[in-house]
Each structure stands twice: as C-alpha cells, then as structure tokens.
Amino acid sequence: MASSAANVGPVESNGIGLGEKRYAETPLRSEEPSRGSYKFKNKRMRKGHGNTSQILKTNGDNEEVLLRDVTSLIKSLDLRKESDAVSVTLPERLTEIQVEIKRISSTGDGLGVQKNSNSDQVYVVPFTAPGDVVTAKIFKHFEKERYSMADFVKIDTPSPHRDDSLVKCPYFASCSGCQFQMLPYSYQLAHKKTIVENAYKNFSNLPPELIPAIDDTIGSPLEYGYRTKLTPHFDGPPDARRSDGRNGIKRSFKEVPPIGFMKKGTRITIDIEDCPIGTEAVRKGNQRERKRVADNLSDYRKGATLLLRENTERIAKADFDATKDVNDEDAVLEDRGAHMHKKTCVTDPNAKTTEYIDDFQFVNPAGAFFQNNNSILPRFTQYIRDNILPPPPASPSQSPSPSQNQKPTIKHLIDAYSGSGLFTITLSALFTTSLGIDISSSSITSATHNALLNALPPSSATFIAADAAALFASISTPAAETVVMIDPPRKGCDESFLRQLVRYGPARVVYVSCNVHTQARDVGVLVGGVEGVDGVGVGRGKYVLESLRGFDFFPQTGHVEGVAVLRRKEGGEGVEEDGRV
Numbered sequence: 001m002a003s004s005a006a007n008v009g010p011v012e013s014n015g016i017g018l019g020e021k022r023y024a025e026t027p028l029r030s031e032e033p034s035r036g037s038y039k040f041k042n043k044r045m046r047k048g049h050g051n052t053s054q055i056l057k058t059n060g061d062n063e064e065v066l067l068r069d070v071t072s073l074i075k076s077l078d079l080r081k082e083s084d085a086v087s088v089t090l091p092e093r094l095t096e097i098q099v100e101i102k103r104i105s106s107t108g109d110g111l112g113v114q115k116n117s118n119s120d121q122v123y124v125v126p127f128t129a130p131g132d133v134v135t136a137k138i139f140k141h142f143e144k145e146r147y148s149m150a151d152f153v154k155i156d157t158p159s160p161h162r163d164d165s166l167v168k169c170p171y172f173a174s175c176s177g178c179q180f181q182m183l184p185y186s187y188q189l190a191h192k193k194t195i196v197e198n199a200y201k202n203f204s205n206l207p208p209e210l211i212p213a214i215d216d217t218i219g220s221p222l223e224y225g226y227r228t229k230l231t232p233h234f235d236g237p238p239d240a241r242r243s244d245g246r247n248g249i250k251r252s253f254k255e256v257p258p259i260g261f262m263k264k265g266t267r268i269t270i271d272i273e274d275c276p277i278g279t280e281a282v283r284k285g286n287q288r289e290r291k292r293v294a295d296n297l298s299d300y301r302k303g304a305t306l307l308l309r310e311n312t313e314r315i316a317k318a319d320f321d322a323t324k325d326v327n328d329e330d331a332v333l334e335d336r337g338a339h340m341h342k343k344t345c346v347t348d349p350n351a352k353t354t355e356y357i358d359d360f361q362f363v364n365p366a367g368a369f370f371q372n373n374n375s376i377l378p379r380f381t382q383y384i385r386d387n388i389l390p391p392p393p394a395s396p397s398q399s400p401s402p403s404q405n406q407k408p409t410i411k412h413l414i415d416a417y418s419g420s421g422l423f424t425i426t427l428s429a430l431f432t433t434s435l436g437i438d439i440s441s442s443s444i445t446s447a448t449h450n451a452l453l454n455a456l457p458p459s460s461a462t463f464i465a466a467d468a469a470a471l472f473a474s475i476s477t478p479a480a481e482t483v484v485m486i487d488p489p490r491k492g493c494d495e496s497f498l499r500q501l502v503r504y505g506p507a508r509v510v511y512v513s514c515n516v517h518t519q520a521r522d523v524g525v526l527v528g529g530v531e532g533v534d535g536v537g538v539g540r541g542k543y544v545l546e547s548l549r550g551f552d553f554f555p556q557t558g559h560v561e562g563v564a565v566l567r568r569k570e571g572g573e574g575v576e577e578d579g580r581v
C-alpha cells in the first residue's frame with residue numbers, strides 16, 4: 001500500500017531540519033540562495049557588513065551581490081551627477097513601465113533602466129536578457145540604493161540573445177526555480193564566467209593583478225533532466241495554522257492543494273505537475289507522489305515537503321533480466337556498456353540511495369546532502385584530480401631545477417567539509433593518507449562506509465565528525481606534503497578555520513563552493529594575508545591563486561559552482577617557507 005505522510009521528513013543532513021515545514025526554496029537544494037523578495041534585514045547589512053568577523057567583510061548574500069551589480073551598472077550608465085540624485089521622481093508602486101534590460105545580475109535577474117527616461121534608477125526584472133525591452137510592474141523601490149524590484153509582465157522587443165523556442169517548461173517565468181531557459185546554453189555558460197569574474201572583483205578585496213584570468217565555465221553534459229533530487233511542497237489547508245487542533249477544530253483539505261514550487265518573488269506555491277530539470281526517474285517519482293498525496297489527502301492536516309531522490313542500481317549485462325527489469329514501470333533503464341543502470345525514485349529520507357561517478361560508488365540516506373547533478377560529476381571530479389597536485393613543467397626549459405626536485409612530494413589529503421566522502425574517495429588514488437571532517441555525524445558515517453565500499457581501508461582514510469575549525473588539532477601530516485580541499489556551505493568558512501588554515505600553511509588548497517561570492521572573500525584572505533598570522537598588505541598572504549573557473553551544476557538557473565586552486569608561495573614569492581613575513 002502506498003505510504004502516507006510518514007514519507008515526508010527531514011531531507012537534508014547538514015543541519016537543516018525541513019520536516020513538514022515548507023522550504024524557503026523551490027527546486028534547488030536548500031543551500032542555494034532564496035529567490036524571495038530582496039529585503040535589507042538591518043542597517044549593518046545595508047552597508048554590507050552583516051558579518052562580525054574582522055577578516056570576513058561580506059556575507060555574500062543576494063542583497064549584497066545585487067547591490068554591487070546595481071552600483072556598477074549605474075556607474076557605467078553615467079546618466080546623471082550625484083547632485084541630481086534627489087530630483088528623480090520614481091514611478092508609483094504597482095505601475096507598469098517599459099524597461100530596457102542592460103545586463104544580467106549575478107543573482108540571475110535582468111537589470112535595466114526605464115525606457116525614454118534619463119533616470120538611472122535600476123529596475124530588477126527577472127526572466128529577461130540584455131537587449132530586451134519589457135513591460136515590468138514595480139513592487140518595491142529601494143530609493144537610497146537606487147534600484148527597484150519589478151515583476152516581469154511581457155516582452156515588448158526581444159533581445160537578440162533570447163530564443164523562446166528553447167523554453168521547455170510551461171511554468172518558466174512564473175516558477176522561481178529557473179531563470180535562463182530562454183537563453184542558449186553557450187550564453188548561459190559565458191554569463192556564469194562573468195559571475196565568477198565579478199565575485200572576485202567585488203568580494204575578494206584583491207588587486208586585479210593577483211586574480212588570474214577566469215577559465216571558461218565547464219558545462220553540464222545534461223542541460224535538462226539532470227537534477228537527481230527535487231523537493232516539491234504543498235501548503236496546509238486554509239486556516240490550518242489558526243486552528244491546529246488547539247480549539248478542537250482540525251482542518252482538512254477540501255481539495256488537492258497546489259504541489260510544486262514558489263511563484264517568483266512570492267510565498268505562493270504553484271502547482272507544477274512536471275519539472276523538466278529533474279531526471280527521468282525523479283520526474284516519474286513526482287507523478288507517483290502527487291497521486292499518492294491526492295489519494296491520501298485525508299491523512300494530511302498540514303503542508304509538507306516531498307522528497308524525490310534518484311537511486312541507481314548497477315546490473316551487469318550478464319545478470320540483466322529483460323523480462324523482470326524492463327517491465328518495472330517505475331524504473332528508467334540506461335545502457336552503460338558493460339552494465340545497465342536501473343534508476344528509480346526514492347521518497348523516504350532515511351532509505352539508502354546509491355549513485356555512481358565513473359566506477360566510484362556512493363551510498364547515502366536519500367535525505368542527506370549529495371551533489372545534485374550526477375551527469376557533471378565525472379568531469380568535475382576528473383578536473384579536481386587533474387589540478388589538486390602541482391602542474392607538471394610546461395616545457396623542457398621549465399623542468400625543475402635540482403633544488404626544486406628536492407621539494408617534498410604531496411602525499412596527504414585533508415578533505416574539510418567532506419560530506420559523505422565525495423573528494424576523499426574520488427581523489428584517493430593520488431594520496432597515501434586522507435582525513436575527512438564534517439560537522440554532520442550521519443555524513444561521516446556514510447563517508448566511512450563509502451570509503452570501504454570503494455576499497456579505501458581505514459589505515460588510509462580517516463573521518464572525523466566535528467566542526468572544520470577543530471581539524472587543526474588532529475593534523476599530523478607535514479604542511480609541505482599536504483593538500484587541503486575545502487567545500488563549505490554557502491556561507492563559506494569562518495574566521496577561526498581560515499586563521500588556522502593559514503597558520504598551518506598546506507602546500508596547496510583547492511576551494512570548491514556553490515557560492516562564489518563567499519569563496520572570493522575567503523580566497524582573498526588566503527592570498528591577501530591575515531593580520532597576526534602572515535601579515536597584511538597587498539599580496540602578503542601565503543597563497544597564490546593558480547586557477548579559477550566555474551562548473552555549471554545547475555543549467556537554466558543563475559547558479560555556478562566555483563573551483564579555485566591555490567598554491568603556497570615559495571620563499572622567493574614574498575613570504576618565508578615557514579610562513580613568517
């Protein structure tokens with residue numbers, strides 16, 4: 001029998017209990033930025049100094065990122081002098097105006113100015129591209145910050161970059177999940193490169209000469225059908241909150257509520273019967289779950305979040321039973337050469353799901369964190385393998401001198417924020433020992449299990465459940481022989497972690513992040529220097545930024561995953577080998 005509301009529960013491992021609460025998000029993982037209304041939460045944030053750290057001067061949140069982009073656009077327009085600023089009369093709220101879109105912000109929205117006006121008030125209009133002239137309905141002015149938020153109403157003149165025939169979802173331009181379906185994929189990738197560029201320009205606090213040219217964004221093999229996890233939700237019955245049983249009245253649903261994701265810029269859930277960025281197995285699971293909720297509606301008193309997570313069963317061709325496996329209508333079969341992949345959708349957050357990256361196997365609770373785009377993971381993990389160790393000399397003339405030959409070989413990996421062991425395991429062939437650390441004890445349990453599954457014995461891979469900043473107390477490997485991988489949540493690293501990392505001074509650092517703005521801030525600290533640890537001043541830090549690029553884990557959306565590779569400076573590059581300046 002179909003299970004009922006019991007299948008709905010916490011669906012993330014990293015400290016975010018989602019239970020029957022509604023996600024603040026739509027289809028994206030809950031670490032991704034909320035795309036609700038942009039509100040300055042307090043005066044400190046208005047100035048972009050919400051973070052109390054001495055060395056971390058930004059939170060890298062949407063408001064701050066947007067404000068930087070708005071300010072940069074205003075500067076480039078140069079339509080008026082500062083002294084004119086007070087004289088501009090803004091259109092009434094809820095009026096419709098024509099906006100000429102000039103740029104796309106790093107938050108994924110179009111930024112433009114009112115057509116036929118000499119005002120440089122910037123209008124933020126989602127689902128638009130540079131060159132579009134659109135009708136937009138204003139809903140909020142930020143007068144001091146000189147921008148206004150507006151809803152997209154219609155296209156008046158399309159941008160040459162826009163191709164609406166590419167749009168695959170009827171809810172596009174209403175659902176808050178995707179921003180770029182109307183843009184060719186090459187354009188999306190080029191835009192994501194500028195997001196990385198602007199993040200380092202605006203948030204690293206580094207002079208341009210210390211930031212390398214950003215490499216092209218690596219695309220996802222699947223532009224649709226890539227998300228291995230979706231979490232649609234529905235709201236409780238009308239008045240459920242007021243009645244919730246205390247006054248003896250229990251509300252129930254009179255009809256099936258909308259089940260889906262948030263309408264852009266609102267807290268309203270729209271009914272979305274299908275989401276084309278989900279994998280085929282996840283989309284099938286969505287149909288099944290929607291029907292299950294409708295069939296069991298009387299079991300529900302509240303809203304809920306549904307978990308849809310892909311599971312892969314790998315079956316050797318010799319063992320594949322066409323009569324049994326082909327007839328499973330919930331499964332999706334993929335021919336992978338020597339074996340078949342049978343994909344299904346799991347909805348119980350505690351049930352185990354399996355995923356393969358090349359021949360590496362990962363087993364995790366369905367509700368736990370794991371990267372959501374399996375199609376890009378072989379490319380991504382290969383890139384990290386190719387870059388985590390020092391590059392070979394480019395030509396015979398650059399071959400290492402005898403003294404360089406004596407440099408210690410890098411043999412040890414520290415995987416900070418290791419989750420269930422993605423990097424420890426996929427990099428294991430390069431290192432003699434690996435140490436993973438994650439604050440989530442259930443992720444560490446999975447990591448330990450996954451290491452064994454992939455023939456990594458405890459003698460070569462150790463995992464600790466603790467705050468990343470506690471890591472440095474357990475490190476026994478020499479810094480000159482160690483690489484540290486960092487993949488923190490959106491908020492980035494904390495000051496204590498960064499100070500200890502710099503004090504330890506590993507030979508190389510590879511920093512992966514789903515928020516390139518906090519990544520730029522933290523990398524700026526490693527390259528720029530930390531007062532009291534390695535001195536301050538331009539380029540006084542212990543590290544050089546070797547390369548920087550984005551990976552497109554989330555096609556059709558404004559998100560980009562950043563990968564920064566850093567090497568510790570040698571004596572001649574500005575700091576002594578032991579870190580003293």
Ligand SMILES: C[S@@+](CC[C@H](N)C(=O)[O-])C[C@H]1O[C@@H](n2cnc3c(N)ncnc32)[C@H](O)[C@@H]1O
Pocket residue numbers: 013014015369370371416417418419420421422423437438439440443466467468469487488489
């Ligand atoms: C973006 S995930 C990366 C996980 C893993 N590297 C992967 O790609 O699967 C961030 C991880 O950081 C962990 N985390 C969050 N705060 C932490 C902290 N203060 N110390 C250690 N780990 C933390 C979360 O539990 C989560 O597993």
